[in-house]
Amino acid sequence: MPELPEVETTCRGIQPASEQQIITKIVIRNGNLRWPVPNEIRTELIGQKVTRVHRRGKYILLSTPIGTLMIHLGMSGTLRTLPAGTDIKKHDHVDICFENDQILRLNDPRRFGSVHWQPLAKGEIEAHKLLAKLAPEPLSDEFNGEYFYQKAKTRSVAIKSLVMNSAVCVGAGNIYANESLFMSGIHPQTPAKMLSRKQCDLLVSNIKTVLAKAIEQGGTTLKDFMSPEGKPGYFVQELQVYDRENQPCRQCGTPIQRIILNQRASYFCPNCQTAPKSNQLKKPKATRKHRQPTQTKM
Known part of the structure; x- marks a missing residue:
């Protein structure tokens, strides 16, 4: 899934031809994406x-x-600017055509992306239900150590899950959560x-460092992601732990381990990232056992 650096790379790539x-x-x-594409945008x-072309979290915003x-790339979406008349390919679902003979084209093979329209009559875009509860932007001054400490200090949830909670830290998805925790020496x-x-x-x-560096490198390409210019993201070459199971840690040589947290793969170095004691981990809720029927002696 494109994360914040990939979305920022896309945003910067489409800006010159769209703004x-x-x-x-x-x-x-094809308007059958994650949510139906609103037909009224046609007129x-x-x-x-x-x-203005900008970003909030993982959403690309085109202000008028x-x-x-508002556009979300979902799991496999790409947004590219192309010359008018460019041949249509499979999964090219939406075109926004401009007076300068450029097209902003959304391609999404898995159709988990979405397109939303927020007219001013319904309020500013920040009030949209998908944006209203997002945390401060991770590269802003509002996202700081004191803010994060206040959010974390009463929560028993695994720290990696908290970093990936968009109401606490917006945009640091699975790749960058793994990398940030490794850099900090914190077990997920x-x-x-x-x-x-x-x-x-x-x-x-x-978190700020890894996101900024990933943006500078054009994001991370593991499978499908391409910038609006058709280039892969080169941050994949900088990955320290993500998708490196059993490979030696670049700092100490210990094999990288992989576990599943909240149905997402988590990678860490067991030497550089000290694991919490077992009694400090949140215990799973016990399931209620069914009572066995009492047998009557004959």
Whole structure:
């Protein structure tokens, strides 16, 4: 799934051909994405200028004077600017056509992506139900060690799960959560409330570092991700633990281990990231046992 660096790379890639451009046509070839593509954008957005192309979390926002178009890339989506008349390929679901003869094209093989329309009459885009509860942007000053410590200090959930909670830390998905925890020497299973303020400062600093570096490298390509220019993300070459099970740790040589947390693969070095004691881990809820019927003696 494209994470924040991949979405930011996409956002920056489509900006030159989309920002300050007039929309002349919107083509919806397949509106059955994760949510139905709103049909009204075919008419309401014609003649509108895209005043700003930006990002909130993993959502790409195209602002206009009458509202905002919001796009999510889902699991396998790509958003590219192409010359008008470019041949249509399989899974090319939505085109936004501009006056400068460029097309913004959404391709999504698995159709987990989405397109949303928020007219100003319904409020600012920040009030949209998919954005309203998002945490501060991870590269902003609002996302800091004190903020994270306050969010973590009463929670027993595994720290990796907390880092991936968009209401606490927006945009640090599975790849970058693994990498940030490794850089901080924190085991992914550590209960969040066990972290000290100093550890929270370090973890937040490393989340910022790894995200900024990944953006600089154009994101991470593990399978399908390509930038709007058709280039892969080169941060994959920088990965320290993610997808490196049984390979030697780049710091100490210990084989990288893999476990499953909340149905997501977690990678760590058992030497560089000290595991919490077993009695400090959150115990799973006990399941109720069915009483066996009492047998009557004959």
